[in-house]
Amino acid sequence: MTHSTVSPHRRKLLLGAASMLAAGAAPALPALAQDTPVVIGVGADPVFTAFFVAANEKLFAKHGAPNVTVQSYTDGGEALNALVANQVQMGCAGEPTHIVRLSRAELRPLAVTYQSKTYxxxxxxxxxxxxxxxxxxxxxxxxxxxxxxxxxxxxxxxxxxxxxxxxxxxxxxxxxxxxxxxxxxxxxxxxxxxxxxxxxxxxxxxxxxGYTSTLWLSATAPWLAANKAVAGNILKALAEASEITRKDPPRAAQSVQAITRIPVPQTLNSLKDMEPIVRDFTETDVKTANAIGDFLLSKQAIKAPVDMSKILQRGFYKG
CATH class of the missing domain: 3.40.190.10 (Periplasmic binding protein-like II)
Structure with missing residues (x-):
């Protein structure tokens, strides 16, 4: 189900821009871009804890991305389907979930937002x-x-x-x-x-x-080209949320419960098996992604080989 209603904040922006144009003055485009609503699609489980912490503790606004909403879906696959369909501006999911959708949209993974060998x-x-x-x-x-x-x-x-x-x-x-x-x-x-x-x-x-699972935060290429600063600020907010989650799991679990209703004990149990972290892609990440791509190709889940070194946006997140 999609919603086409315009938010009150967005309506004010549009009306403000219209009145300025009528008066003969053009609005500053970077300012508009900075305030453009951003919806991030994620799954509905504790691996996405940092996103729920950032939303609940208003860290996106703190880091210069004031109009960000986190939308939870059944899983990362549904979140990326929403990204491919342009129903959200960013989406987070695992490596195979991304790779099988690359033929449907120009996805640009920006950074790793979680890793684990035991989850x-x-x-x-x-x-x-x-x-x-x-x-x-x-x-x-x-x-x-x-x-x-x-x-x-x-x-x-x-x-x-x-x-x-x-x-x-x-x-x-x-x-x-x-x-x-x-x-x-x-x-x-x-x-x-x-x-x-x-x-x-x-x-x-x-x-x-021999597998360490990771989650990637991605945007589509056209959106990223116009919103690099906002995307960078969102990653900064998630980095702080990840640090909070690592240092104070009960605090993080309260945010998860506030937004998803997942019981605190369930989140705390899950957090034992994972490391919420925002980091740039490494050479190991590229090799793993290519190996997953080869596996998916062998299963005919994708039609052609993919060079993930050209897809992963190494260096975008400076940390």
């Missing part, structure tokens, strides 16, 4: 004692879930032809596991914890198969 976990039925016993993997296609599952097969030398991949959305995975429809699934919190509550157990984390 993505492999949950299995109690009867499964080791990953090589898994015959049915639940996966969220075209996401970190599918990529890390592929890494698991490769790392442990499991014959992929003997493993069935069962596609699902994240919320359905714990129930599929409980019913025995799948043996295991590799996915992000809170779905591993919910799987354990329904009788499963944790076998490993993404770090065990």
């Amino acid at each position: 993505v976990k492999l949950v299995a039925r109690k009867a499964i004692a080791s990953a090589d016993k898994i015959r049915k993997f639940g996966i969220v296609a075209g996401s970190v879930s599918e990529y890390v599952t592929g890494l698991t097969l490769k790392t442990l030398n499991i014959d992929a032809t003997k493993v069935e991949m069962v596609r699902s959305g994240p919320p359905e995975l714990p129930a599929l596991l409980a019913r025995g429809d799948i043996d295991a699934y590799f996915v992000w919190e809170p779905w591993p914890t919910l799987g354990v509550q329904q009788g499963g157990h944790i076998l490993m984390t993404s770090g065990d198969v």
Whole structure:
């Protein structure tokens, strides 16, 4: 569902500009750009804590981006769909989620806003004692879930032809596991914890198969070209919010609850597995992104190879 109504603040800007033009004076474009409403699309779980902290504690305005709204969607994929459709101006999601959408829009990842080796976990039925016993993997296609599952097969030398991949959305995975429809699934919190509550157990984390998950904050190329200063200020606000989250998790969890209604204990539990941080892309990030691109190409999730060194905006965030 999209909303086409003009905000009162925006209406004042438009009316003000019209009256100035009628009087023969043109408004200063940079000032208008600075005040232009910016909606950031994010998922609705604690990996996006820094965004909720920045919104709740008014850090965007503090850092020179006074008209920013954080809009939560079911997950990062839906947030990026909104970005591709120009329903939001910026969006945050994981690497595969970005790469599969590059053919639909000129996305420009600006910085990393989170990293973790343990937030993505492999949950299995109690009867499964080791990953090589898994015959049915639940996966969220075209996401970190599918990529890390592929890494698991490769790392442990499991014959992929003997493993069935069962596609699902994240919320359905714990129930599929409980019913025995799948043996295991590799996915992000809170779905591993919910799987354990329904009788499963944790076998490993993404770090065990050599993967550190990251989230990227992105804009479309046309929007970024006209709003570089605003984008930079937004990252500064998120950097402060990330620092607050690392130093004072209960304070951060209160902001998450205020905006998303996620209970404080759930956020605190999730924060143990992640590092909210705003940083520039590294050479390792580029290599990982290219490896994910190759994997998605092999699965025909994308049509052509992508050189991520040309997509990631290294150096945009100075930190």
